Amino acid sequence: MSLRKSRVEMPAQDPKERVKNFKEVALGYTSEMAREEASRCLNCKNPLCKKGCPVEVDIPEFISALKEDDPARAAKILKNKNNLPAICGRVCPQENQCEMHCILGKKGEPVAIGRLERFVADWEREQVNLKPEKVETINKKVAIIGSGPAGLTAAADLAKLGYQVTIFEALHVPGGVLMYGIPEFRLPKEVVQQEINYIKKLGVDIQVNFVVGKTATIADLLEEGYDAVFIGTGAGLPNFMNLPGENLNGIYSANEFLTRTNLMKAYLFPQYATPIKIGKKVAVIGAGNVAMDAARTALRLGAEESYIVYRRSAEEMPARHEEVEHAREEGVQFLFLTSPVAYKGDEKGHVRAMTCQKFALGDPDESGRRKPVAIPGSEFDMEVDTVVVAIGQGPNPLVPRTTPGLILTKKGNIQADEETGATSLPNVFAGGDIVTGAATVILAMGAGKKAARAIHRYLQGIEK
Amino acid sequence: MYEILKNEVLGSNIYLFEVKAARIAAKAEAGQFVIIRLHETAERIPLTIADYSREKGTITIIFQAVGASTRELAEYEAGQKILDLVGPLGVPSEIENYGTVVCIGGGVGIAPIYPIARALKEAGNRVISIIGARSRDLLFWKEKMAAVSDELLIATDDGSEGRKGFVTDVLKDLLEKEKIERVWAIGPMVMMKAVANTTRPFAVKTIVSLNPIMVDGTGMCGACRVAVGKETKFACVDGPEFDGHEVDFDLAMKRLAIFKDEEQRILAKGQCGGGCGCH
Numbered sequence A: 001m002s003l004r005k006s007r008v009e010m011p012a013q014d015p016k017e018r019v020k021n022f023k024e025v026a027l028g029y030t031s032e033m034a035r036e037e038a039s040r041c042l043n044c045k046n047p048l049c050k051k052g053c054p055v056e057v058d059i060p061e062f063i064s065a066l067k068e069d070d071p072a073r074a075a076k077i078l079k080n081k082n083n084l085p086a087i088c089g090r091v092c093p094q095e096n097q098c099e100m101h102c103i104l105g106k107k108g109e110p111v112a113i114g115r116l117e118r119f120v121a122d123w124e125r126e127q128v129n130l131k132p133e134k135v136e137t138i139n140k141k142v143a144i145i146g147s148g149p150a151g152l153t154a155a156a157d158l159a160k161l162g163y164q165v166t167i168f169e170a171l172h173v174p175g176g177v178l179m180y181g182i183p184e185f186r187l188p189k190e191v192v193q194q195e196i197n198y199i200k201k202l203g204v205d206i207q208v209n210f211v212v213g214k215t216a217t218i219a220d221l222l223e224e225g226y227d228a229v230f231i232g233t234g235a236g237l238p239n240f241m242n243l244p245g246e247n248l249n250g251i252y253s254a255n256e257f258l259t260r261t262n263l264m265k266a267y268l269f270p271q272y273a274t275p276i277k278i279g280k281k282v283a284v285i286g287a288g289n290v291a292m293d294a295a296r297t298a299l300r301l302g303a304e305e306s307y308i309v310y311r312r313s314a315e316e317m318p319a320r321h322e323e324v325e326h327a328r329e330e331g332v333q334f335l336f337l338t339s340p341v342a343y344k345g346d347e348k349g350h351v352r353a354m355t356c357q358k359f360a361l362g363d364p365d366e367s368g369r370r371k372p373v374a375i376p377g378s379e380f381d382m383e384v385d386t387v388v389v390a391i392g393q394g395p396n397p398l399v400p401r402t403t404p405g406l407i408l409t410k411k412g413n414i415q416a417d418e419e420t421g422a423t424s425l426p427n428v429f430a431g432g433d434i435v436t437g438a439a440t441v442i443l444a445m446g447a448g449k450k451a452a453r454a455i456h457r458y459l460q461g462i463e464k
Numbered sequence B: 001m002y003e004i005l006k007n008e009v010l011g012s013n014i015y016l017f018e019v020k021a022a023r024i025a026a027k028a029e030a031g032q033f034v035i036i037r038l039h040e041t042a043e044r045i046p047l048t049i050a051d052y053s054r055e056k057g058t059i060t061i062i063f064q065a066v067g068a069s070t071r072e073l074a075e076y077e078a079g080q081k082i083l084d085l086v087g088p089l090g091v092p093s094e095i096e097n098y099g100t101v102v103c104i105g106g107g108v109g110i111a112p113i114y115p116i117a118r119a120l121k122e123a124g125n126r127v128i129s130i131i132g133a134r135s136r137d138l139l140f141w142k143e144k145m146a147a148v149s150d151e152l153l154i155a156t157d158d159g160s161e162g163r164k165g166f167v168t169d170v171l172k173d174l175l176e177k178e179k180i181e182r183v184w185a186i187g188p189m190v191m192m193k194a195v196a197n198t199t200r201p202f203a204v205k206t207i208v209s210l211n212p213i214m215v216d217g218t219g220m221c222g223a224c225r226v227a228v229g230k231e232t233k234f235a236c237v238d239g240p241e242f243d244g245h246e247v248d249f250d251l252a253m254k255r256l257a258i259f260k261d262e263e264q265r266i267l268a269k270g271q272c273g274g275g276c277g278c279h
């Protein structure tokens, strides 16, 4: 059989059309495409791909089942390890995870593991809707704080072991960034909620509208009878640059801009009551995934022009290549080696222009990227009426502030063991962005998985 | 779901709701607020916890029906349920025995000042309260305020009750007359600004409770940012109470107006039933 060197392309909505709607951009494989792509997998004896998957998906096994045209078995294998496969299949940075290690990548393109994962998960959700197997219950209670990918994974794995698990979530829906941050057109909220429903079917109780540190503290929860706690509160504190005029109207944090749009569905205003104001010319500060999402969202909300404004050059952009490509195709423009130094507003206090400075690339800094150096006298004004600041998020201090004895890092993240999530408190574990700083869905899930295992050992009295 | 136990009209367009929310009532302190979302397509709006009963497991909110969401809320009756209610949010008021303090509530701001006045009174302060509104039909909770105050003074713009004039007129007289240790003021932004301006020459520390636009109320979005001194603060987690002499009120007022057009639009939709096809 002659192997194709390149992977099967996944169909996508035409860029001209998709910038006018919030429907999913990538359309997913058909069964034929999935089988063809699956047939590329060598079913390696020593599958390198598996090393790259933090939740230990049995990759060759599920792909083999697909090859044999048995998507039901593929789904079972997949869901055994991955509680959120339809999500991972869409937003996992596969190129840096499993696919980076795939042997085929040495000579040609690696197997499109993520796309296959998405296919199987979507098939399962639409066709069979697997019911979880019954497990023997263990009479111990675990509290999970935060329902992002870290918390959901820890909760699901513990429920599968038989624990009684309650998730406490501050917002009115579970999902964390999957619901409020990542846009509908990359990750439909219906898909997220269906995967969360599966986790509920495992027996996990989800209490929304519950802010730990306010509604109750960790000490309160322990007193109420929880035997262990997992903190997965994410990196939800938006950074600003503290520039003159940064509080003018029309300047949003990426979190506000995306939360209004995704979580509150402001793109359906006034059918949904949460407003958002979008101007004609939008500048998004930063060039990570969050910035790409904001710039693409701006176009869909009706902006005429949407710019990524970035201090460094194209090469240093932290966003996934695919996201940058999608943004370009949709008409997002890029202004490199440029950064705002001040904002100017009108008499009503709405932003009208942004004074920018130009930069040149100097010597590499501690991150290994060349450091941007300001060019004196290069200031210029750029007219804008909407700005989205997407320069990163820090850890939310609500839980740390109200949990005496919890040791933090210098940046305010929770200090936790990389392998177990163990914190400075004996029965408290942590993982995901609150520990690592803003990272990825799959790393948060990996941390949740490890912590679940460690909590199990701890509660069985084996070790911490 | 959170059941409404009581819906009472307190004055023109002012409503009091008692809502079953045991967990929130158990933790609530003066100065804190909740965020509610009425139903699936509703927005999240913050409202102060005007009172709470730990025994009954209830909280009281008082609001003025000013726009689409608050008018919609006003239609809810006892027995109906609110979809989402989260709290208690924000930092509680700093309650200590300061000596003589003044608590000022303007308009619907009388509701949030009440638990603060009560806590200050319980802490041993001599509490002088000033409540004010445009006219008497907007005043409420006179007896409740009197019960937690050593002295209760009233001002209305039109003179229909108490002194004709502003709460700041009453305050100024007090400041000239006796030594005041601290002032709390809650009401419209313009009123709080005026109070801060009144106390400034007397160098009396003045706490105001800011009500910027909020979304999550947990420090995640930054919509609620306000300038205090040289710093930007998130009112939902750093406040809502701040030193009134440090607050940039003009900025705060402009920020409150950002969605004026949209608010008009959704209000219009509610009024014509949306069948007109014009929006």
Ligand SMILES: Cc1cc2nc3c(=O)[nH]c(=O)nc-3n(C[C@H](O)[C@H](O)[C@H](O)COP(=O)(O)OP(=O)(O)OC[C@H]3O[C@@H](n4cnc5c(N)ncnc54)[C@H](O)[C@@H]3O)c2cc1C
Pocket: A091, A092, A093, A145, A146, A147, A148, A149, A150, A151, A168, A169, A170, A171, A174, A175, A176, A177, A178, A181, A182, A183, A210, A211, A212, A213, A232, A233, A234, A235, A236, A258, A289, A290, A293, A396, A398, A399, A431, A432, A433, A434, A438, A439, A440, A441, A442, A444
């Ligand atoms: C716009 C955007 C796009 C992204 N795109 C991608 C992508 O394409 N691929 C990718 O891999 N990663 C992406 N990321 C990063 C990824 O989403 C995060 O790394 C991941 O969600 C972290 O998971 P978490 O479980 O640690 O926290 P989060 O997802 O942040 O969830 C934390 C949850 O805890 C809740 N919480 C916080 N404090 C409390 C409290 N005190 N009490 C109760 N609940 C609380 C929050 O409300 C939230 O629901 C993106 C991030 C953003 C913002």
Ligand SMILES: Cc1cc2nc3c(=O)[nH]c(=O)nc-3n(C[C@H](O)[C@H](O)[C@H](O)COP(=O)(O)OP(=O)(O)OC[C@H]3O[C@@H](n4cnc5c(N)ncnc54)[C@H](O)[C@@H]3O)c2cc1C
Pocket: B033, B044, B045, B046, B047, B048, B049, B062, B063, B064, B065, B066, B067, B068, B069, B070, B071, B108, B111, B112, B210, B211, B212, B213, B214, B215, B240, B256, B257, B259, B260, B263, B264
């Ligand atoms: C901490 C805090 C406590 C509050 N406590 C009370 C209270 O006890 N009683 C009371 O009557 N009001 C209170 N408010 C104000 C109340 O939230 C607004 O009146 C309400 O959101 C208006 O919604 P609407 O849709 O009816 O009116 P809209 O027409 O949408 O808005 C009217 C005005 O209210 C403000 N507003 C709009 N949306 C929000 C929002 N999401 N968050 C904050 N303000 C907004 C804007 O200035 C707007 O112009 C409080 C606000 C804050 C921040």
Ligand code: SF4
Pocket: A052, A053, A054, A055, A056, A057, A059, A082, A088, A089, A092, A093, A094, A097, A098, A099, A113, A114, A117, A442
């Ligand atoms: S979860 Fe991510 S890393 Fe693991 S197999 Fe799926 S795409 Fe690869």
Ligand code: SF4
Pocket: A040, A041, A042, A043, A044, A047, A048, A049, A050, A059, A060, A101, A102, A103, A104, A111, A113
């Ligand atoms: S390394 Fe690549 S070819 Fe080998 S099993 Fe994994 S996906 Fe298949």
Ligand code: FES
Pocket: B213, B214, B215, B216, B217, B218, B219, B220, B221, B222, B223, B224, B225, B234, B235, B236, B237
């Ligand atoms: S309301 Fe979002 S940070 Fe305060």
Ligand SMILES: [Mg+2]
Pocket: B043, B067, B068, B069, B263
């Ligand atoms: Mg409103």
